[in-house]
Amino acid sequence: MQYRGLSRHSGIGKVCVLGGVILGAFGCDGSGASNPGDGGATDGGAREAGSLLPTDAPKGGNPDGRIPRDPPVISELLKKLPLTGRVTLLGTPGFSGCTNQDPSPGDRWCALARTAELGRAELWVINVTKIADGTPVVCTGADPNCLRLTQNLWTAAPSVGPRHPTAHAFDGDTLIFHADATSASTELYRGPIYAWRPTWPQARRISSPNGVLCSGHFRGEVAVCLDNIELDETKPLEFDLLAGPLPAAPNQQLPRMDRIHALRTNDVSKWRSSFSRDASQFCYSTGRTGTDPENLWCFKTSDMAANAVATGVRTTQRLVADASRWLFSRDAQKLYFLRAFNYSTEGNSRGSLFMVDYPSGGNPVQFSDNTGAFFLLSDGTETDKGVAMYANIQQNRGDLRFVRDRAAPTSSVLIASRIASASVSSDLRYTFFSRDVNEQTDLADAFVARNNEATAEVPAPLCALQTDRSTALFGSPFLKSAGLVLWMDEVDPNTLIGKGMVANPADCSGKRQFATDLDYWFVANDDGVVFSDETDIDIVSLRYARVTGGNVWPATGPVKVQGQMRRVYSLLLPKYDVAVIEIDQGNDTDGVYYVKLPLQEPVTPDGGADTGSAPDAGADAM
Numbered sequence: 001m002q003y004r005g006l007s008r009h010s011g012i013g014k015v016c017v018l019g020g021v022i023l024g025a026f027g028c029d030g031s032g033a034s035n036p037g038d039g040g041a042t043d044g045g046a047r048e049a050g051s052l053l054p055t056d057a058p059k060g061g062n063p064d065g066r067i068p069r070d071p072p073v074i075s076e077l078l079k080k081l082p083l084t085g086r087v088t089l090l091g092t093p094g095f096s097g098c099t100n101q102d103p104s105p106g107d108r109w110c111a112l113a114r115t116a117e118l119g120r121a122e123l124w125v126i127n128v129t130k131i132a133d134g135t136p137v138v139c140t141g142a143d144p145n146c147l148r149l150t151q152n153l154w155t156a157a158p159s160v161g162p163r164h165p166t167a168h169a170f171d172g173d174t175l176i177f178h179a180d181a182t183s184a185s186t187e188l189y190r191g192p193i194y195a196w197r198p199t200w201p202q203a204r205r206i207s208s209p210n211g212v213l214c215s216g217h218f219r220g221e222v223a224v225c226l227d228n229i230e231l232d233e234t235k236p237l238e239f240d241l242l243a244g245p246l247p248a249a250p251n252q253q254l255p256r257m258d259r260i261h262a263l264r265t266n267d268v269s270k271w272r273s274s275f276s277r278d279a280s281q282f283c284y285s286t287g288r289t290g291t292d293p294e295n296l297w298c299f300k301t302s303d304m305a306a307n308a309v310a311t312g313v314r315t316t317q318r319l320v321a322d323a324s325r326w327l328f329s330r331d332a333q334k335l336y337f338l339r340a341f342n343y344s345t346e347g348n349s350r351g352s353l354f355m356v357d358y359p360s361g362g363n364p365v366q367f368s369d370n371t372g373a374f375f376l377l378s379d380g381t382e383t384d385k386g387v388a389m390y391a392n393i394q395q396n397r398g399d400l401r402f403v404r405d406r407a408a409p410t411s412s413v414l415i416a417s418r419i420a421s422a423s424v425s426s427d428l429r430y431t432f433f434s435r436d437v438n439e440q441t442d443l444a445d446a447f448v449a450r451n452n453e454a455t456a457e458v459p460a461p462l463c464a465l466q467t468d469r470s471t472a473l474f475g476s477p478f479l480k481s482a483g484l485v486l487w488m489d490e491v492d493p494n495t496l497i498g499k500g501m502v503a504n505p506a507d508c509s510g511k512r513q514f515a516t517d518l519d520y521w522f523v524a525n526d527d528g529v530v531f532s533d534e535t536d537i538d539i540v541s542l543r544y545a546r547v548t549g550g551n552v553w554p555a556t557g558p559v560k561v562q563g564q565m566r567r568v569y570s571l572l573l574p575k576y577d578v579a580v581i582e583i584d585q586g587n588d589t590d591g592v593y594y595v596k597l598p599l600q601e602p603v604t605p606d607g608g609a610d611t612g613s614a615p616d617a618g619a620d621a622m
Contacts, residue, residue: 012349012373012396012420069539071590072564072583078593081126081580082146083139086115087592088165089568089582090123090177093520093532096169097570098128098580099198101219104173108572109198110580111168111175112592113153121153123168123177125196128594132578149196149203154178156185162213165568171216173197174223174246178211188212188231195223195246205251207242214242220279221246222301225254236290237262241273243282244304255308257284258297265290268343270324275301276332277382281359283335285323288313293322296337298359319361324351327376330384334358334406338371347396349373353389355406367409372398380426380480388415388424396420400433402451413454416462420444423473424451425482430505431460432477432485438469441493446471448485448505463508465489465501472496475521475531478505483526483551488518497535502553514545514558519567524576526550527599531558532567539564539584544597561595575599 081087090111091097098110107129114122127145131137139146154177157163167189168177174195181191193207193214207214207225214225225242238261242254264270264287271294273284283298295318299307307316320326326337335358338351349372355365372393377385384406390398397420401412415422415431421444422433431451434444446465454460465471465487472491478484485505491498500515514529515521519540521531528547532540542565545558566582577597583590 012347012390012393012398069564069584072562074583074590074593075562075595078562078581078583078595079131081110081112081128081131081592081594082137083112083114083124083126083592087124087582088113089566089570089580089592090165091169091568091570092166093568093570094522095571095573096171097568098572099170099173099175100573101172102573104573106173106198108578109173109175110570110592111170111177113155113165113168116151120151121155122151123149123153123179125149125175125198127198128572128578128580132594132596144201147201149175149177150179150194152179154181154189154191156181156183156189158186158188161188171223172218172220174216174221175203176214176216176223177203182209188229190229193225197221197246202250204247204249206247206254208240208253211242212239217275217279219277220275220301222275222279222282223254224273224275227253227256241284241286243273243275243284244308245301255305256310257282257304257307258286258309258314259312260284260286261288261290262286263290264343266343266345268345270294270343272326274326274328276328277330278332281328281332283319283326283328285326294324294341296320296323296326296335298335298361300359319359320356323354325373327374328358329355329406330376330378330382332358334384335361336374336376336387338374344372347394349393353387355409365406365409367403368401368412377402377404377424377428378426379428385428388422390419396437397435400431402454411456413451413456414459415451415454416447416449416459423477425478425505426480427482430478430482430485432473432487432505434471436469438493441469443469443472443491443493445469446487446489448508450506463506465503465508465511470498472498474519475529476523479523479529479547479550480525481550483549484547484553486521486523486529495535500531500533504551512553514553515543522571522576524571524597524599525574527576529558530571530576530579530597530599532569533558534563535567538567540567541565542569542579542581542595544599546599561597562593571597 089097099108107127109125110128112124116122130145137145155164183190192205193211194203195206196203208227210228212226212229216223227240227242229239241257241260243257244255260271262271271286275282285294285296287294298319322339323337324341334355336355341351352369353367353371357363371389373390375388386404389401392399397418399417400415403412419433419435420437422431424431431449437444445467447462449460449462472488486502488498489501497517499513500518503511515533517535519532519535528545530544534541541563542561543558566584569581572578580594582592
């Protein structure tokens with residue numbers, strides 16, 4: 001199972017599953033953001049982990065299935081965080097282990113779990129910015145830069161729903177975590193769910209005592225929770241939707257907005273919820289039976305408490321009728337949605353794409369009458385750059401078309417035909433896409449289209465990175481300005497680990513290998529790439545490659561920072577200048593460290609760090 005949010009982007013057939021039942025939670029319905037890291041998942045910042053996936057285990061093996069190894073040589077570049085005992089970093093690889101709101105309102109904090117007496121676990125948060133700046137920090141409970149939030153952190157790993165350690169993670173600067181569970185360790189989580197932000201002296205409960213899953217926002221102080229879920233398989237799948245501003249009191253749950261009827265009669269998801277990008281608006285959709293239309297209700301975030309529904313279902317007037325797979329525009333002035341959507345189980349999704357004014361819901365404008373999925377185009381600003389539509393979908397393949405101007409909804413260009421997934425560069429010049437996907441392994445071929453040369457009838461010129469079904473994406477395929485394209489090739493379908501590859505996106509020239517056993521990678525703007533390599537079940541090596549001019553790969557290859565570390569690590573945004581990692585000492589854990597990454601300036605590593613490269617590291621630079 002892939003880590004959430006790091007799988008292939010904007011695929012037509014993407015769904016979320018709970019015990020074999022499709023549940024489109026928090027926007028996991030195939031209409032995802034086109035640019036990784038551009039605001040998170042499609043609900044305005046809720047991490048895709050907010051979906052009730054069958055498991056959140058790392059790809060490629062059980063992280064607790066460690067094997068005996070010689071202790072690693074720890075680089076002198078690394079500095080240990082001041083929390084003693086058996087300590088582990090929480091979250092998923094990338095950013096969720098630490099605060100990641102961008103721009104940051106303050107210091108960067110990271111979340112750690114520490115094993116305590118009688119098998120219990122504590123949750124600590126540490127101000128890494130202060131430590132990296134040289135401020136003395138002690139973790140005794142008295143230092144405001146190192147706080148213990150709970151002594152009863154939930155550490156179970158059931159086969160469905162959230163699981164430790166990925167259940168506890170930062171969305172922006174909001175830490176969401178599970179503690180004081182009432183469910184058994186093998187069951188779907190049930191119990192309180194808490195939130196914490198760096199300005200708070202203690203955590204605050206945001207769910208009822210019967211919570212299942214919560215998700216924060218990449219920018220705002222708001223959250224969404226799934227609560228009081230119906231687990232009787234003889235009854236329709238329903239749950240309470242809690243959402244609103246984070247509470248001001250320690251035990252004041254989010255407002256209850258409605259009782260959600262989650263599925264069609266064919267078990268396809270028919271609901272979603274989302275805050276706008278500025279967190280000032282909230283909408284959700286649901287039907288009341290397995291056959292009636294999905295309808296949409298919307299509120300100002302400041303009015304959500306006053307519009308809460310104490311019990312039962314909402315009876316107030318809907319904003320839009322028959323609105324499926326909907327999205328806020330980036331400026332929150334419009335709503336996009338599919339009308340008369342067929343909720344296909346055969347890979348033949350179809351509906352009519354509409355846009356209405358927000359918040360009035362008026363002035364409906366139709367883009368297409370044969371769209372099965374869509375996502376919004378963005379260059380990273382708050383300005384809408386149009387919409388990408390999958391048209392004529394059959395067997396989870398469709399024609400990808402761009403409408404560049406929402407004021408001209410019927411003027412579209414054809415990017416590529418009969419494709420299964422796509423990811424668009426931040427500057428909108430290129431689209432990384434796949435046509436032939438192995439439905440069992442999710443491995444696929446890989447192409448790059450030059451978007452600006454597409455016309456209404458003639459698709460964009462393309463080049464092939466790989467024509468075999470052997471590639472995957474576990475990171476962004478493009479640097480910020482799209483000077484390079486990255487992908488994973490010759491992927492092992494069992495471990496989902498493969499060779500790291502880089503090329504020129506304009507014509508797929510200059511292909512070269514930069515990693516032998518690539519796990520995950522993260523694009524540091526145009527400055528370089530941070531990635532984990534030498535993957536061996538539960539350990540990896542951390543490396544970085546400094547890119548010159550946004551398009552020249554280093555001729556000497558990437559630099560190895562540290563070997564034999566755990567697979568979960570976190571990078572501090574927006575400069576990617578600090579990595580927080582966990583060192584594995586054979587059958588035990590040595591601790592959590594931080595290291596400064598010189599992506600803007602070269603540095604000679606020392607201690608256990610050494611320079612390393614892919615087999616062709618001496619090849620010509622691009």
